[in-house]
Amino acid sequence: MSGWELAVAVVTGLLVNEWSDASPWLARRIVQWSARRRYGRGQRAEIRSEELSAFIDDRPGKLLKLFTAMGFAMTAILVKSGTQSTPWVQRLLDLLAGIRIPRRRSRLGELQLLIRRLDVGDGQLPDVLLLGTRELFDCRHTTFWLPEGGRYPEVLLTATRDLDGLSDGPKPDVLAKLRQQAYMSGEAIEMYRSHPARSEIAPGWDGEAAIIVALRVSSVVLGTLEITGPSKRRRRFSRRDVAMLETIASHASIAVENGRLMDRLRFDAYHDFLTSLPNRRRILSDLEEGLKVLEGDQTILVVAADVADLRQINSQLGYHTGDLVLQEIGNRLRTMVPAQALVGRVEGSGFAATIRLSQKDTGQPVIEAIRSAFKDPMLLDTISIQLRAGIGYAKATRADKNVELPLQRALDAAYRDKQEITNVPFRL
Amino acid sequence: MLEVLAVLLEAFTAQEQPHGWAIVKATRRSGPTVYDALDRLEDAGWVTARWEDPLPGTVKARRRFYTLTPTARAEAMALVGEMRQARSVLGSNPLPGTA
Numbered sequence: 396m397s398g399w400e401l402a403v404a405v406v407t408g409l410l411v412n413e414w415s416d417a418s419p420w421l422a423r424r425i426v427q428w429s430a431r432r433r434y435g436r437g438q439r440a441e442i443r444s445e446e447l448s449a450f451i452d453d454r455p456g457k458l459l460k461l462f463t464a465m466g467f468a469m470t471a472i473l474v475k476s477g478t479q480s481t482p483w484v485q486r487l488l489d490l491l492a493g494i495r496i497p498r499r500r501s502r503l504g505e506l507q508l509l510i511r512r513l514d515v516g517d518g519q520l521p522d523v524l525l526l527g528t529r530e531l532f533d534c535r536h537t538t539f540w541l542p543e544g545g546r547y548p549e550v551l552l553t554a555t556r557d558l559d560g561l562s563d564g565p566k567p568d569v570l571a572k573l574r575q576q577a578y579m580s581g582e583a584i585e586m587y588r589s590h591p592a593r594s595e596i597a598p599g600w601d602g603e604a605a606i607i608v609a610l611r612v613s614s615v616v617l618g619t620l621e622i623t624g625p626s627k628r629r630r631r632f633s634r635r636d637v638a639m640l641e642t643i644a645s646h647a648s649i650a651v652e653n654g655r656l657m658d659r660l661r662f663d664a665y666h667d668f669l670t671s672l673p674n675r676r677r678i679l680s681d682l683e684e685g686l687k688v689l690e691g692d693q694t695i696l697v698v699a700a701d702v703a704d705l706r707q708i709n710s711q712l713g714y715h716t717g718d719l720v721l722q723e724i725g726n727r728l729r730t731m732v733p734a735q736a737l738v739g740r741v742e743g744s745g746f747a748a749t750i751r752l753s754q755k756d757t758g759q760p761v762i763e764a765i766r767s768a769f770k771d772p773m774l775l776d777t778i779s780i781q782l783r784a785g786i787g788y789a790k791a792t793r794a795d796k797n798v799e800l801p802l803q804r805a806l807d808a809a810y811r812d813k814q815e816i817t818n819v820p821f822r823l
Numbered sequence: 824m825l826e827v828l829a830v831l832l833e834a835f836t837a838q839e840q841p842h843g844w845a846i847v848k849a850t851r852r853s854g855p856t857v858y859d860a861l862d863r864l865e866d867a868g869w870v871t872a873r874w875e876d877p878l879p880g881t882v883k884a885r886r887r888f889y890t891l892t893p894t895a896r897a898e899a900m901a902l903v904g905e906m907r908q909a910r911s912v913l914g915s916n917p918l919p920g921t922a
Contacts, residue, residue, distance in 0.1 A: 442887065445884050445885055449875070449886040449887075450844045
């Protein structure tokens, strides 16, 4: 070994020794600097500096103390500058700090999980779909739109990053036109900064990349699902994102359709097909429930209307006209009977309304409303049909064990009333 | 924030006072996230903190212990309960203490 090699070895040994001795001191200085960098010069910087120094003191090994402090410094720089650290840097920092953060599942695994969760009751679908999709893409917004259709009102719901729960659509809603376009075409639409037709198709667009896909069951488009604002590390979504969103949308469409089917079945079970009013089953179950919650001397008034002349109308003008007459009566009763009463069609020519009464109530407004539904003639092309019905009523009390009986009493009274009316023959 | 609350709630029930880094480890969230949450909770009066009693004759830095205030406990329980319910529907990321 030559003289200078010996000198280098001695100096290196001294430096390493000195360096390892100086490491804890240096680590504390770095922690103090990190806290000041992160919190300025206030009291909180002092607090955090001592807290993190206590943590450094607990770390074994002089060099590990130094590396951990450097990890804090890096984090402080990244947080202060608002930069999102790349996953491997974050993992390294966590490793230095001794935290084992669970590794994320693959996106495909997450996608499969989300799809499995979509098979939930209809009421929970928007939450599961929007929160799950937003988490999967780590995007800023996820929006679900079902336009108004038949009995279903419009649904426009949005999940937003850092906000719990859902809100009523994005504000401002700059993608409304694009959403409409995706709905009409049934195709996926992408929006990004360098899009050639950006000012035409999305005026007022805020510059956040977006994908809108149609919710489609075979050829029927139900609505749209969209994601906007990719994660901070990316400028726009990828082709793979479009494919993944389309996969989610196809499963969500089936869930929406299944929900609507269940809803339809529930509706049909309790409503009259011709008038869409509650049917006999619904009126009776409502009456049964109502009797259970009666207080003191309350009763339930059952008012029945038995439509006259249906046989003559059917034979002279056809069954179709008879159906139109029943629908017209249904519509009149729906609008005229007070909202507190439940009105339905309980048999071929029989309608009934139920309302809860206290001792001083007579239920006269409901009886009068039903009478007035038959006051005006019904105009059908050039024919004017005078609608007639027998009206009867009965009271149901808590003593009624069989709820069919008060309804039957009211219908019988209406039938007797109808017999008197029909003494005057029906004429067009 | 809710993960931090969940850990503090568990600690409150067990009559323990975790220090900052113990909360970071229990939540498995990054340091800045947890400390930001603790700062906000402390500012809102939901959390109180106390310093570790220094060992006589040492210059060791002191740890800081965090406790949920009794008044915040009821609200924290409701919030954490809601979140656990929502997550059980979503089936993801269980909160600490639910395993």
